[in-house]
Amino acid sequence: MAVKKASEMFSKSLIEDVHRWGCMKQTGVSLRYMMEFGSTPTERNLLISAQFLHKELPIRIARRAIELETLPYGLSEKPAVLKVRDWYVESFRDMRAFPEIKDTADEKEFTQMIKAVKVRHNNVVPMMALGVNQLKKGMKLYEKLDEIHQFLDRFYLSRIGIRMLIGQHVELHNPNPPLHTVGYIHTKMSPMEVARNASEDARSICFREYGSAPEINIYGDPSFTFPYVPTHLHLMVYELVKNSLRAVQERFVDSDRVAPPIRIIVADGIEDVTIKVSDEGGGIPRSGLPKIFTYLYSTARNPLEEDVDLGTADVPLTMAGYGYGLPISRLYARYFGTDAYLHLSRLGDSQEPLP
Numbered sequence: 001m002a003v004k005k006a007s008e009m010f011s012k013s014l015i016e017d018v019h020r021w022g023c024m025k026q027t028g029v030s031l032r033y034m035m036e037f038g039s040t041p042t043e044r045n046l047l048i049s050a051q052f053l054h055k056e057l058p059i060r061i062a063r064r065a066i067e068l069e070t071l072p073y074g075l076s077e078k079p080a081v082l083k084v085r086d087w088y089v090e091s092f093r094d095m096r097a098f099p100e101i102k103d104t105a106d107e108k109e110f111t112q113m114i115k116a117v118k119v120r121h122n123n124v125v126p127m128m129a130l131g132v133n134q135l136k137k138g139m140k141l142y143e144k145l146d147e148i149h150q151f152l153d154r155f156y157l158s159r160i161g162i163r164m165l166i167g168q169h170v171e172l173h174n175p176n177p178p179l180h181t182v183g184y185i186h187t188k189m190s191p192m193e194v195a196r197n198a199s200e201d202a203r204s205i206c207f208r209e210y211g212s213a214p215e216i217n218i219y220g221d222p223s224f225t226f227p228y229v230p231t232h233l234h235l236m237v238y239e240l241v242k243n244s245l246r247a248v249q250e251r252f253v254d255s256d257r258v259a260p261p262i263r264i265i266v267a268d269g270i271e272d273v274t275i276k277v278s279d280e281g282g283g284i285p286r287s288g289l290p291k292i293f294t295y296l297y298s299t300a301r302n303p304l305e306e307d308v309d310l311g312t313a314d315v316p317l318t319m320a321g322y323g324y325g326l327p328i329s330r331l332y333a334r335y336f337g338t339d340a341y342l343h344l345s346r347l348g349d350s351q352e353p354l355p
Contacts, residue, residue, distance in 0.1 A: 006069055010089055018092055022062035027052075028351035031185065031336045034168055035227055038182040041172040043104050049169050050107040053114065058095040060162050063355075064155060065089050072147045073135060080131035084124055091117045111170055118166045124159060128152070129324055132295060149327075152295045154355030157331045161352050164229070164335070188225040191233065191266045191273055192218060198237035199264065206245040214248045214259040214279075216241065220266030226273060232332045237264070239325035240277040247281025295327050 006015055037045060065088040069076055076085070094113060101110055132148070139145075168183040180188040199216045206213035244262045252259040265276045334353055 006065070006085060006089055009086065010093070014089070014093055014096075017096060018062045018065050018089060021058050021092070021096075022066045024059045024062075026059055026063070026354040027056055028354050029165070030351045031227065031229075035182050035185050035187065038168065038172050038185070043107075046111075046169075046172060047101065047104065047107050049172070050101050050110045053165060053169055054095070054098065054101055054110065057114070057117075057162065057165065058092055060158055060354075061088055061092045061095065064158055065092055067151065067155065071151060073139070073145065075131060075135050075148065078131040078134045080127050080134060084127050084131070087120055087124065091120060111173060114166045115170055118163060118170075121159070121163070125156070125324065125328070128155070129295075149294050153327070153331065156328055157334065157353060157355050160232075160331060160335050161354070164352075184229050184231065185227060186230050187227045189228045189230050189233070190222065190225050191228075191268075191275060192220050192222045192224070194230050194233045195220075195237050195264050195266060195275065198234045199241050199262075201234075202238050202241040202245055205242065206249060210249050210253070212249070212259075213245055214252075215261040216264060217261050218264045218266070220264075221268065224266070224268050226268070229336075232335065236329045236332050237275065237277070239329040243325065244277055244279035244281060248279050249281075251280075251282050295324055 006018075037049070065085060068081060068085040068088060071081070075081055094117060098110055098113055099106070101107055132152070135148075164184065168185070171177070171181075171183040177183075178186075180186055195218050199218065203213040203216065241262065241264070248259050248262060260280045262277065262279045265274075265278075267274045267276075336352065
């Protein structure tokens with residue numbers, strides 16, 4: 001397949017526009033601001049939100065499109081990465097082509113457009129994983145490629161922010177929002193309930209792969225709630241629990257002993273919430289500890305070794321192997337100013353980290 005730069009795929013004026021917008025300053029938004037602003041989704045507030053996104057999203061998308069063109073070690077030339085680059089340039093083009101938003105009719109049309117952009121980018125994570133895997137196949141010592149890891153951290157953190165901003169705006173149009181929700185944000189989210197749902201999802205995957213799954217015991221105050229994004233916490237807990245389930249299952253698969261349960265502890269403090277997942281799966285090999293938050297490391301077989309259709313990037317939902325679960329979970333934890341060990345900010349004042 002011939003490698004085509006963006007300048008060969010798109011008009012010169014469009015690429016110049018991408019570079020111009022990619023130099024503009026991004027604007028971070030805090031969870032608290034999203035919650036307070038979205039608590040009264042009047043036509044005026046929705047119009048203000050759309051006008052902000054009309055300017056902010058092209059800046060964020062342009063920055064990623066530029067970076068996708070200039071990656072080291074030939075990663076920019078991998079077919080899967082070229083596909084992702086095209087998605088970003090196309091989305092930038094759609095954003096810039098949309099006229100100034102002046103009234104409610106414009107806002108509604110803009111909302112439909114950004115919904116389509118969000119759908120276009122649904123498969124960015126597996127497609128980028130495929131591109132990185134294509135690079136990894138031809139290299140040794142891949143765990144030392146710090147530039148790749150730093151790029152992927154920036155890239156996925158930006159993606160989380162873009163999808164949060166779009167999803168929040170779109171959800172504010174819901175005429176019948178669930179109780180205690182403001183867009184994507186649940187103002188009284190129960191971490192115990194989210195942990196329970198995420199654990200059940202992880203166990204169902206474990207059952208499918210192994211025919212059984214260790215029990216999971218969750219400890220904490222079931223009445224405790226705080227404002228947060230349930231889908232973000234669900235993903236984090238799901239990935240951590242999935243890792244624990246696989247470790248325990250594989251350690252005790254040939255044992256006469258019943259696999260010991262996995263323990264999840266939810267503790268609330270004045271400023272943060274801590275969630276601890278512990279298991280008796282034997283742990284990650286000491287030599288692998290420095291690599292567990294890199295995108296090129298996994299202790300399981302990589303499901304992307306098989307050919308994947310570049311047209312869809314549909315990949316199998318498995319217990320492990322992509323090497324993406326922990327590093328992306330850490331990015332979700334960092335979003336809205338959160339630590340890596342699932343210390344979740346209760347105050348909501350932290351602004352988005354803008355890569």
